[in-house]
Amino acid sequence: xxxxxxxxxxxxxxxxxxxxxxxxxxxxxxxxxxxxxxxxxxxxxxxxxxxxxxxxxxxxxxxxxxxxxxxxxxxxxxxxxxx
Amino acid sequence: xxxxxxxxxxxxxxxxxxxxxxxxxxxxxxxxxxxxxxxxxxxxxxxxxxxxxxxxxxxxxxxxxxxxxxxxxxxxxxxxxxxxxxxxxxxxxxxxxxxxxxxxxxxxxxxxxxxxxxxxxxxxxxxxxxxxxxxxxxxxxxxxxxxxxxxxxxxxxxxxxxxxxxxxxxxxxxxxxxxxxxxxxxxxxxxxxxxxxxxxxxxxxxxxxxxxxxxxxxxxxxxxxxxxxxxxxxxxxxxxxxxxxxxxxxxxxxxxxxxxxxxxxxxxxxxxxxxxxxxxxxxxxxxxxxxxxxxxxxxxxxxxxxxxxxxxxxxxxxxxxxxxxxxxxxxxxxxxxxxxxxxxxxxxxxxxxxxxxxxxxxxxxxxxxxxxxxxxxxxxxxxxxxxxxxxxxxxxxxxxxxxxxxxxxxxxxxxxxxxxxxxxxxxxxxxxxxxxxxxxxxxxxxxxxxxxxxxxxxxxxxxxxxxxxxxxxxxxxxxxxxxxxxxxxxxxxxxxxxxxxxxxxxxxxxxxxxxxxxxxxxxxxxxxxxxxxxxxxxxxxxxxxxxxxxxxxxxxxxxxxxxxxxxxxxxxxxxxxxxxxxxxxxxxxxxxxxxxxxxxxxxxxxxxxxxxxxxxxxxxxxxxxxxxxxxxxxxxxxxxxxxxxxxxxxxxxxxxxxxxxxxxxxxxxxxxxxxxxxxxxxxxxxxxxxxxxxxxxxxxxxxxxxxxxxxxxxxxxxxxxxxxxxxxxxxxxxxxxxxxxxxxxxxxxxxxxxxxxxxxx
Numbered sequence: 098x099x100x101x102x103x104x105x106x107x108x109x110x111x112x113x114x115x116x117x118x119x120x121x122x123x124x125x126x127x128x129x130x131x132x133x134x135x136x137x138x139x140x141x142x143x144x145x146x147x148x149x150x151x152x153x154x155x156x157x158x159x160x161x162x163x164x165x166x167x168x169x170x171x172x173x174x175x176x177x178x179x180x
Numbered sequence: 181x182x183x184x185x186x187x188x189x190x191x192x193x194x195x196x197x198x199x200x201x202x203x204x205x206x207x208x209x210x211x212x213x214x215x216x217x218x219x220x221x222x223x224x225x226x227x228x229x230x231x232x233x234x235x236x237x238x239x240x241x242x243x244x245x246x247x248x249x250x251x252x253x254x255x256x257x258x259x260x261x262x263x264x265x266x267x268x269x270x271x272x273x274x275x276x277x278x279x280x281x282x283x284x285x286x287x288x289x290x291x292x293x294x295x296x297x298x299x300x301x302x303x304x305x306x307x308x309x310x311x312x313x314x315x316x317x318x319x320x321x322x323x324x325x326x327x328x329x330x331x332x333x334x335x336x337x338x339x340x341x342x343x344x345x346x347x348x349x350x351x352x353x354x355x356x357x358x359x360x361x362x363x364x365x366x367x368x369x370x371x372x373x374x375x376x377x378x379x380x381x382x383x384x385x386x387x388x389x390x391x392x393x394x395x396x397x398x399x400x401x402x403x404x405x406x407x408x409x410x411x412x413x414x415x416x417x418x419x420x421x422x423x424x425x426x427x428x429x430x431x432x433x434x435x436x437x438x439x440x441x442x443x444x445x446x447x448x449x450x451x452x453x454x455x456x457x458x459x460x461x462x463x464x465x466x467x468x469x470x471x472x473x474x475x476x477x478x479x480x481x482x483x484x485x486x487x488x489x490x491x492x493x494x495x496x497x498x499x500x501x502x503x504x505x506x507x508x509x510x511x512x513x514x515x516x517x518x519x520x521x522x523x524x525x526x527x528x529x530x531x532x533x534x535x536x537x538x539x540x541x542x543x544x545x546x547x548x549x550x551x552x553x554x555x556x557x558x559x560x561x562x563x564x565x566x567x568x569x570x571x572x573x574x575x576x577x578x579x580x581x582x583x584x585x586x587x588x589x590x591x592x593x594x595x596x597x598x599x600x601x602x603x604x605x606x607x608x609x610x611x612x613x614x615x616x617x618x619x620x621x622x623x624x625x626x627x628x629x630x631x632x633x634x635x636x637x638x639x640x641x642x643x644x645x646x647x648x649x650x651x652x653x654x655x656x657x658x659x660x661x662x663x664x665x666x667x668x669x670x671x672x673x674x675x676x677x678x679x680x681x682x683x684x685x686x687x688x689x690x691x692x693x694x695x696x697x698x699x700x701x702x703x704x705x706x707x708x709x710x711x712x713x714x715x716x717x718x719x720x721x722x723x724x725x726x727x728x729x730x731x732x733x734x735x736x737x738x739x740x741x742x743x744x745x746x747x748x749x750x751x752x753x754x755x756x757x758x759x760x761x762x763x764x765x766x767x768x769x770x771x772x773x774x775x776x777x778x779x780x781x782x783x784x785x786x787x788x789x790x791x792x793x794x795x796x797x798x799x800x801x802x803x804x805x806x807x808x809x810x811x812x813x814x815x816x817x818x819x820x821x822x823x824x825x826x827x828x829x830x831x832x833x834x835x836x837x838x839x840x841x842x843x844x845x846x847x848x849x850x851x852x853x854x855x856x857x858x859x860x861x862x863x864x865x866x867x868x869x870x871x872x873x874x875x876x877x878x879x880x881x882x883x884x885x886x887x888x889x890x891x892x893x894x895x896x897x898x899x900x901x902x903x904x905x906x907x908x909x910x911x912x913x914x915x916x917x918x919x920x921x922x923x924x925x926x927x928x929x930x931x932x933x934x935x936x937x938x939x940x941x
Contacts, residue, residue, distance in 0.1 A: 106351040
């Protein structure tokens with residue numbers, strides 16, 4: 098199962114968990130699984146965030162169809178933004 | 181998507197990459213033939229001029245353009261009312277995230293002017309002088325409001341509010357109701373309180389840095405021609421022609437196919453030309469007037485209405501054990517966004533502790549609006565100010581612990597497999613190698629004289645991938661043309677040609693690199709994020725490999741063998757079988773000559789979203805001498821050590837290192853926006869905004885460390901941004917050691933340093 102890590106700013110949305118293991122084949126399924134467990138999570142993540150999959154930082158909008166491996170590590174990050 | 185899929189670039193022997201050919205565009209540039217933004221002209225062209233707000237914060241009650249339109253020679257006048265309302269959505273594709281509605285209102289004000297210099301109207305006339313006179317005749321009725329000119333003013337309880345309807349977003353606790361806080365975010369892990377309790381030494385300090393400009397030499401310039409069908413052709417100096425097209429289309433409410441953007445040569449950008457300013461204005465003026473319109477910013481306009489990067493207030497706390505192991509880190513980063521939300525504070529949050537192993541960390545970032553120009557990307561946006569704080573605190577820790585500053589950093593340096601403070605684990609990186617190279621460099625052992633000091637500082641930047649396209653076509657004589665969509669700021673044409681030459685096996689002089697317009701190449705993201713040599717280079721390599729596959733197929737056809745029986749060696753197709761049957765190798769030129777008889781022209785293509793950008797790390801050494809009578813600081817010696825993965829053209833890698841250092845020294849010692857009480861910038865010119873010139877700087881020595889990025893076919897990692905991250909701290913640490921003072925604010929101008937010396941006496 099893929100392991101998802103939550104930085105301190107996001108932990109309020111997931112009951113204080115630092116990480117969770119979830120079944121998901123891609124990021125879309127992962128967000129759906131998180132949203133089912135913690136309603137509103139996917140909307141909260143939204144465009145303001147990026148997703149790091151096994152060290153690769155990908156803007157949220159580009160990441161939805163990224164495949165996940167059973168041993169994948171996923172981190173939600175603030176989008177690298179601003180000028 | 182594309183990456184390297186497990187190939188090992190470090191094992192390869194290179195023939196062309198790593199050499200230093202003369203850049204293909206060099207001769208035209210040094211002989212004045214190259215055409216930059218302001219060099220273009222068309223028959224019947226009009227001159228555009230922008231009327232800018234004389235107030236830093238004012239409500240626009242009414243704009244009357246009647247008198248301007250009545251002036252002989254005036255062909256068009258536009259205001260914010262001529263533009264459609266633009267919905268809030270992410271402005272993608274640039275170097276940083278922005279909001280389209282904000283971008284549109286920054287191009288031209290609607291109900292409110294939010295900084296001195298904010299565009300409120302624009303004119304097109306037969307001469308520049310008439311356009312200027314027409315601007316004077318536009319009557320704007322302002323309700324002048326109190327400006328917000330600093331972070332402290334913006335966050336004060338009774339602060340005037342820039343955007344009454346906006347609400348802070350992010351992580352609680354957030355201000356309730358209207359405020360100047362655009363967002364507040366937190367990140368971290370571990371137990372910070374326990375980490376500090378476990379420390380033998382804790383150092384906590386605060387720093388302030390002023391708003392500074394990228395300082396590109398070429399002002400923004402655009403020429404727009406709109407046809408009878410409404411389609412516009414735009415020539416402009418930009419880091420991203422596709423972004424100018426996309427953003428201008430949104431601001432004007434038209435589809436992207438209605439705008440063609442032709443990027444001109446560009447005289448610097450450093451992130452500041454990844455957005456739009458005059459482009460939609462010129463297009464709309466051209467549409468209204470029915471003639472081409474040229475709009476060129478003056479230097480003063482560049483300072484007042486384009487660019488800068490954030491003024492900041494940063495607090496950093498670090499704890500360490502007696503033997504120098506970091507136990508906890510805490511940072512609060514407050515960044516000015518300018519007039520609209522979107523400072524680079526999130527990048528600062530992720531970079532602030534990125535070079536170091538820290539199990540317990542807490543980081544807080546605030547994005548705050550003020551009545552100053554909207555900030556734009558500037559080389560490693562947000563990171564230099566964060567590094568200033570961390571690297572000076574580390575220096576103080578080293579002093580208190582009696583440790584060598586490089587040894588302290590080596591003790592805590594991240595390496596492959598370590599979890600970054602911002603989340604994921606690092607792949608192959610070269611930070612430790614830069615520290616070791618700096619420690620063994622003769623500079624580090626050189627003796628220092630009286631009033632001299634040596635500073636050490638390190639820096640990190642992510643580097644980007646994003647989307648790129650490339651075409652490689654073979655000419656009839658076997659030479660090649662490489663077409664990409666990235667304006668060449670730092671020598672990327674030469675790098676693209678070198679990578680193509682390496683794959684094709686022909687001399688780099690036989691490869692002609694071309695920067696195409698938005699209708700001549702597939703979509704390509706900006707020249708920014710240190711991505712071009714990495715990502716567009718990856719597209720060029722794939723396109724060249726496509727060419728090689730086609731060339732092998734042509735040879736297979738000529739020899740009546742299967743494709744797999746043909747290899748490609750040193751620019752020639754060779755039969756792999758031991759029995760050659762008289763088939764001598766066929767050179768690229770021979771195959772090109774037979775192209776018409778074997779299937780037609782040979783063109784390779786690639787379009788990809790590059791994955792696997794390798795982070796960049798640097799270690800810098802700086803020696804200064806302080807004049808204790810005048811407060812003047814002289815930089816005596818500077819060495820920049822950085823991991824490039826693989827330097828495709830070492831001269832341009834060294835140039836990036838040196839350029840970043842020069843800008844960083846200016847930021848540390850001299851540069852700052854100075855505003856009067858009403859929010860008018862008082863030093864909007866290079867005489868008063870003091871950037872370093874050649875005579876201010878020593879020769880900046882460079883060391884290229886090469887820890888190949890395994891995710892790139894040639895091992896490349898971006899190099900353009902990391903070099904500006906350490907210098908603020910390297911200079912500050914050197915001055916602190918030379919003058920035996922503690923500094924808390926940039927720039928370290930003579931009066932500020934004298935004050936610190938007096939305080940310490």
